Amino acid sequence: MASRLELQKKLEELLGSIHVYYQPPENLKMEYPAIRYSLSRIESNYANDAKYSNFKRYEVIVIDRLPDNKVIEKILELPFSSLDRHYTSDNLNHDAIILYF
Numbered sequence: 001m002a003s004r005l006e007l008q009k010k011l012e013e014l015l016g017s018i019h020v021y022y023q024p025p026e027n028l029k030m031e032y033p034a035i036r037y038s039l040s041r042i043e044s045n046y047a048n049d050a051k052y053s054n055f056k057r058y059e060v061i062v063i064d065r066l067p068d069n070k071v072i073e074k075i076l077e078l079p080f081s082s083l084d085r086h087y088t089s090d091n092l093n094h095d096a097i098i099l100y101f
Helices: 006-017 071-076
Strands: 019-022 032-048 050-064 081-091 092-100
Touching: 006 019, 006 032, 006 050, 006 081, 032 092, 050 071, 071 092
Parallel strands: 019 032
Antiparallel strands: 032 050, 050 092, 081 092
16 A cells, blocks of 8 residues: 555646645645645455455545646546546635545
8 A cells, every 4th residue: 555645746746746735724825726635534344354454545636726627637547536526616626536545
């Protein structure tokens, strides 16, 4: 299983900038386009009454003034990723992607 810092590096590479934020505080002023992500759950698999694997699930949100950021397609090319929803808030487009990493 890859580490969260490896995910950070991968998202920065895909975005082409360092505007990738892991669980940022409310008072942080983000620069756009940006990616905000957080751990949403850890799913475990069991067999023979024992846990044998954990999968970390992240919610990755691409935030941009433009509705069609190319990084969305790049993230969706990663294994175990899917688009969850699109919404607009504060005149910014948000695309939420579920990613197991």
